[in-house]
Amino acid sequence: MTALRLHPDRALPAEPGTRAVARTIYRQTAELPLLCLHGHVPVETFSRNLPFEDPARLIVVPDHYVTRMLVSQGVRPEDLGLAPRDGGEYERDPRRIWRVFCENWHLFRGTPSRFWLEHEFAEVLGVGVQPSAGTADEIYEHIVHRIGEADFRPLELLKKFRIELLATTDAATDSLSEHGALSGISDSVRIVPTFRPDVLMHPAGPDWSWHVNLLGEVTGIDTGDLRGFLRAVQDRRRAFVRAGALACDHGHLSPRIERLDPEEAQRLFDQALVGSPGPGAAAALESHLLFEQAAMAREDGLVMQLHTGVLRNHDSDWYRRFGPDTGFDIPVAGEFTRSLRPLLEAFGHDPAFRLVLFTVDETVYSRELAPLAGAYPAVRLGAPWWFLDSPEQMLRFRRSATETAGFYNTSGFVDDTRALLSIPARHDLARRVDAAHLARLVTEHRLGEDEAVRTAIDLAYNIPRSVYRCP
């Protein structure tokens, strides 16, 4: 049985002189409130504020970082509680799922999942031993007990985590009633929606025309032609703004954003509505719709977040059996310089427009994203995302992007997670890595310690507040 303890200097540089400076810097940011400006915890988690079900459904089943790693080493997805859509059998006993996870704990060595999970165990759940076959049951019981306690409800956790603001992600057609129900629930935390119209923006996606119809029903606007469709989208954006939204969010394979000739756009829209458009036509229309979103963002002030470069559902058969967001999304190479040119030529200098760019291709940081963010006033460089949200990658991000973009053209940390318990771990790790990077600048005499501390505080709190225009 091996003890699980968090070392106060974890993720700080080993070299003693640099570590001492990193500690000093980190200490100034460690207790700052958290701004969770983009994430995927469902609003119902808070509006219902129910206790969590069991350890497996809290930690294992919904976390695709965890399940994909186990699957990659031969564990059957059904044994992890993933329910086949065709109604096939799967493990329903959380204790057994938990055991499989604990037995394979060594697979997570050197991964950020290990880092986050240790933090959750030690700080949030009070687990003091490393998972293993021998400790699986003991830990399970411990967590069952812990999640039954009154202070372990979602809203109470937000408070405990010092979360000041949390943005959920919501479908464009969402009624926002759950958000309404939340208004004024706490004086310490503010929960706001984020406008995510992806299903309306992918003309080649499954059920696109169904979603277009639904939008028409929700808004009472005829979405049968492009003009009506856009007016209806704008209507929903305004509803989100009224509900406190700060941002919209867009997930696309390609960052190509380009306005079509209006008649051409209408023609492609009509074609897409009646049948399945060819891939070229669908991509052109998608690119045009994104441009229109940018034009609306410029008017309504929602910060435009762009997440691109992930080929979703790489394994079609897995997708048919287990659905999306279950570990089989794989990155592709990114191209931003040419793809964003039409958009940036149109709005790149507009003070009302703000574009936050995310990538899963680390090669574009120094080559494209930092140069773009270091020139256009509208552009900010989002925090390392998804596969890049890890100690090595976050450090590489600072080392690759800062020299050209500076610190002040980056967005500050964005956790982008659906795992509520991991939020403090993720912010804490980002602050540690920023402290590590800044400490090296200090010990290599490239920046004064006082300026490093001020920069760290800005990165942790002031910059995200300002980039997302928090009220």
Place this chain on the structure above:
Amino acid sequence: MTALRLHPDRALPAEPGTRAVARTIYRQTAELPLLCLHGHVPVETFSRNLPFEDPARLIVVPDHYVTRMLVSQGVRPEDLGLAPRDGGEYERDPRRIWRVFCENWHLFRGTPSRFWLEHEFAEVLGVGVQPSAGTADEIYEHIVHRIGEADFRPLELLKKFRIELLATTDAATDSLSEHGALSGISDSVRIVPTFRPDVLMHPAGPDWSWHVNLLGEVTGIDTGDLRGFLRAVQDRRRAFVRAGALACDHGHLSPRIERLDPEEAQRLFDQALVGSPGPGAAAALESHLLFEQAAMAREDGLVMQLHTGVLRNHDSDWYRRFGPDTGFDIPVAGEFTRSLRPLLEAFGHDPAFRLVLFTVDETVYSRELAPLAGAYPAVRLGAPWWFLDSPEQMLRFRRSATETAGFYNTSGFVDDTRALLSIPARHDLARRVDAAHLARLVTEHRLGEDEAVRTAIDLAYNIPRSVYRCP
């Protein structure tokens, strides 16, 4: 005259705390046996077990890492003993070739060749001075003496190097008689063939139809149509399996692997046999043949190794004069996410199928290869290959790939060399770099030291055994 001595801490991190941990980790793997699961030392080296010819032909002439570097700085290839295929003059005096090499020793500063060669000099050959114009003759004499000693025969070296298993690389049409002659030669080392059908898999390659015919002759199966061809290939795979082969190996420019419609495939095969197919047709057929190899691998259990992304014989005139594998192979950008999709959708979850992926484009580690290996059970991420088999690159590999793939979806070290004397140096360097990476995780409190040691042992020995399904 400068002494040549190996420092016990070479390639370990300089920071004293991290070095101490790295030493502890390295000590646990330094003496483990070597598994040489993919390499290019010809089987005849062992079946004949003759003494080596001379220092130049042992160290300089056949090593394209060495000759290309000298050529790049203006040395004439003929002066390095490279024989022009047109029968032109070239240096035959090994002592003169050796002298050119020693005079240019400074060119190798900071390269892995320098690291390997120093190891060979110090540990294998007992040379105690740095090469230079002044020491060339002395070292030459020393090596001549050393390679004449009875314990310096290839089979004796395998023992001395603690090599437990060594896989050669063999043409699909090879009779395997030399391997037969080797069976039972030693109780400490096992030498097995590897199935390498490249010349049969490149319809646009030189003499493809000649090789197809040869395959027909060797197997007694009519290879004049695609079905017969594939049956004959399968026949050879089975012969390799019977001879103890663990793996097949495939070298292609592109990792595109996709099954064609059977009639289309037959049509392209016919077309390729009678004349030269267009580049598109040849590439499609190549991609199809690779898919068929994967399907066979799934049945016969040979681990499928895929080496892609090198544009061979970049300089056509050099190729005409000096042939292949002489230093003019240059990498190109890789793309795996889309290229491997059809294959992984077909066999990516099949427990009988195993695919080990190698790249010379380091940008795909974090973007594509680690995500693929961290999801599909069939995929393992091969060790850094060729230009990437060096201290900086191996460290970058661990830092780029581990966070997403974990340690256990990588293959462990694969030496892939034709330079027998360099094998221990290469494995030793890999173990040192893994110790360095793991030590940093320990001193940054991201992993316990006990777990780091266990991981290092797994990487050095248990993982390659398991990935290549060693008996």
Place this chain on the structure above:
Amino acid sequence: MTALRLHPDRALPAEPGTRAVARTIYRQTAELPLLCLHGHVPVETFSRNLPFEDPARLIVVPDHYVTRMLVSQGVRPEDLGLAPRDGGEYERDPRRIWRVFCENWHLFRGTPSRFWLEHEFAEVLGVGVQPSAGTADEIYEHIVHRIGEADFRPLELLKKFRIELLATTDAATDSLSEHGALSGISDSVRIVPTFRPDVLMHPAGPDWSWHVNLLGEVTGIDTGDLRGFLRAVQDRRRAFVRAGALACDHGHLSPRIERLDPEEAQRLFDQALVGSPGPGAAAALESHLLFEQAAMAREDGLVMQLHTGVLRNHDSDWYRRFGPDTGFDIPVAGEFTRSLRPLLEAFGHDPAFRLVLFTVDETVYSRELAPLAGAYPAVRLGAPWWFLDSPEQMLRFRRSATETAGFYNTSGFVDDTRALLSIPARHDLARRVDAAHLARLVTEHRLGEDEAVRTAIDLAYNIPRSVYRCP
């Protein structure tokens, strides 16, 4: 008010053991003369040798690294003294421009601009406090005083900076009369032109045919057909050689260099002269013209420098308002292996031809450029350029390129700047980073300290002398 002082160990590694070695190495190169083999300070700066105008026009207005960063954070370009081409208003008071710059000094934290500017302030201008709103006026006055001193004229600065040779960049049609006026101005510094025919090499560029006509007028050769055009270009190259030029320099989006069939080339040339050619035709002709330049370089011995991969004037409207070279040039992904193949197959082994390759895409170092430079004798790998000319990137360059290319296939440092005052800072930083890289090789026992020192001296002085064939 915060003091501004340069630490003697700046940019050296923090780990004490490695720093000590780095110091030893750096000390051996710190005082070596500077070779400025490619740069953009106009020759008139020296031939006229006038005092500088004012602090803003010396430090802020012409430096696109500085202005783009301020613009990216919302400062209006007009407020930085950038003059709109349409005659619009802009700030003409240097004191106000200076104040904006000082107030935003924090934006440069962690950037190379900060590093260079601190060096200029401390070493060249004698400024002892950090810029800020509170110190803006004081620093302004100080600099006004300093630039009025007799020893602050350009030619005196060259001497003070220990610059031995400085190459300017000059249009192909330049009369070179200013260079003539300079001959024999100093026994310590040599100022030579560089042949830069870009406007003649971009058939799709603005005013191409106007430039072709001008070339005809300047040379007295009919440039109305391709032959005459090439003869006229050759004529100008020879004039540059006579004026002491060592190199030519070429800036292109793509490094594709391929000779066309002569009739096809003539046809495309004719077509381009009379109207605007299609993008495919223009690119093919551009590629052909570059090939012809290489052929000429092989004859006249000018070292061919190739700068590719920057999409110039990304924002068309900005370009219309403020012109080129003002911060809106953005990199794109590079491809060299296939692009350079025709050229290298033709001249890659020719001892008379030398090609120095620059990139703004760091991913090509290990994948393409180092393998090419480590094979072809004609190729050298240029110093990290533009966005990559920074501490992190220069270190990454050495770590990525050296293992395959070695040190001796790189070019040594090339400052490539139009900011005269920053030249010593840039060379100093490169020497520090090389010392840092070499020191790590020493403390990790990968290279002896004596060899590291010799390598550092070669990189700082002997290699650039030799690569550029300095007389």
